[in-house]
Amino acid sequence: MRLWPQAWGAVGAAWRECFPLQGHDVARWFPGHMAKGLKKMQSSLKLVDCVIEVHDARIPLSGRNPLFQELLGLKPHLLVLNKMDLADLTEQQKIVQHLEGKGLKNVIFTNCVKDENIKQIIPKLTELIKDSYRYHRAENMEYCVMVIGVPNVGKSSLINSLRRQHLRTGKATRVGGEPGITRAVTSRIQVCERPLMFLLDTPGVLAPQIENVETGLKLALCGTVLDHLVGEETMADYLLYTLNRHGLFGYVQHYGLASACDHIEWVLKNVAVKLGKTRRVKVLTGTGNVNVIQPDYAMAARDFLRTFRSGLLGQVMLDRDLMSAC
Ligand SMILES: Nc1nc2c(ncn2[C@@H]2O[C@H](COP(=O)(O)OP(=O)(O)OP(=O)(O)O)[C@@H](O)[C@H]2O)c(=O)[nH]1
Numbered sequence: 001m002r003l004w005p006q007a008w009g010a011v012g013a014a015w016r017e018c019f020p021l022q023g024h025d026v027a028r029w030f031p032g033h034m035a036k037g038l039k040k041m042q043s044s045l046k047l048v049d050c051v052i053e054v055h056d057a058r059i060p061l062s063g064r065n066p067l068f069q070e071l072l073g074l075k076p077h078l079l080v081l082n083k084m085d086l087a088d089l090t091e092q093q094k095i096v097q098h099l100e101g102k103g104l105k106n107v108i109f110t111n112c113v114k115d116e117n118i119k120q121i122i123p124k125l126t127e128l129i130k131d132s133y134r135y136h137r138a139e140n141m142e143y144c145v146m147v148i149g150v151p152n153v154g155k156s157s158l159i160n161s162l163r164r165q166h167l168r169t170g171k172a173t174r175v176g177g178e179p180g181i182t183r184a185v186t187s188r189i190q191v192c193e194r195p196l197m198f199l200l201d202t203p204g205v206l207a208p209q210i211e212n213v214e215t216g217l218k219l220a221l222c223g224t225v226l227d228h229l230v231g232e233e234t235m236a237d238y239l240l241y242t243l244n245r246h247g248l249f250g251y252v253q254h255y256g257l258a259s260a261c262d263h264i265e266w267v268l269k270n271v272a273v274k275l276g277k278t279r280r281v282k283v284l285t286g287t288g289n290v291n292v293i294q295p296d297y298a299m300a301a302r303d304f305l306r307t308f309r310s311g312l313l314g315q316v317m318l319d320r321d322l323m324s325a326c
Contacts, residue, residue, distance in 0.1 A: 015244040015262055026216040029230045030206050037203040042071050047144050049129045050076045054149035056222045057087035060095045061319040063219045065207040068148055076128040082154040084109040088317040112157035118165045122192050143197040151179030151204025152223045159199050162191040173201045179224050218318045236301035237264040239308055248314045272300035
């Protein structure tokens with residue numbers, strides 16, 4: 001929902017122009033234990049005809065792992081931009097053009113919760129595999145596809161969604177709201193009868209080095225890293241900065257705030273009060289300890305992030321800054 005900002009600052013000078021990025025050690029946010037998963041993926045590559053890379057449609061231009069291209073780039077590649085229900089795709093054409101410019105010619109936007117656009121995937125994979133050289137697998141009528149991507153983008157959900165669509169059968173792989181649910185490369189999971197197609201689910205693997213702090217914050221907002229590693233209040237502040245800059249003021253109505261505002265402390269205080277999330281803290285005064293009730297900023301930040309991720313604050317394009325630079 002887009003409303004006009006009310007009451008905050010002078011008209012036209014309302015929102016922060018940039019987010020303070022100094023003082024953040026992005027290397028600490030992203031655990032470096034993912035090399036093992038990548039090695040296993042590489043060793044399974046000889047069994048594979050094609051690779052599906054799943055990424056979050058809210059960050060179509062940033063946060064992908066460049067090692068995928070380096071290590072698995074020999075195989076035909078389909079980029080699935082998932083969670084399209086949460087993404088502002090007003091400029092979808094521009095995104096596609098930008099990706100094409102980077103050599104990514106096969107892109108499909110999906111929603112694995114509602115099975116949107118899932119039916120486009122098998123025909124596309126079949127076409128890609130038929131057009132490619134399959135080495136020793138040329139006579140093999142079974143197709144095997146590896147699903148890769150950074151954590152929590154919906155790789156397992158995609159496999160389950162394909163099974164629902166093509167086999168009318170249920171879950172084969174675990175799905176979860178936190179990163180790191182899939183821990184190892186799975187054994188083959190059938191997703192289609194004609195053509196006979198199997199998928200390999202893999203653990204999410206982040207780049208060993210995140211390009212910059214802002215990319216780190218975007219990846220964190222999309223839930224690719226455990227929130228506490230970044231800090232919920234920092235993430236909430238980056239979210240507020242983004243929503244305000246994009247004119248997405250749905251949070252004002254959602255939390256019944258008096259106005260939009262760019263101060264995270266004020267917003268979290270009011271969110272906490274609205275939600276009744278307060279905590280008792282001991283304060284040392286000249287006459288001894290006094291218990292005071294304070295808004296629970298951490299709980300409010302958690303709720304703000306959860307509400308955003310569920311889509312209740314509107315669809316967002318976190319890479320909008322990169323698109324205008326295209
Ligand atoms: N809104 C929305 N949520 C989705 C979509 N696809 C998946 N999810 C949710 O995203 C979360 C992560 O999904 P998973 O399928 O476990 O993601 P993954 O990439 O396999 O995760 P890892 O195993 O951690 O790498 C779950 O809460 C899913 O319900 C989608 O298209 N839209």
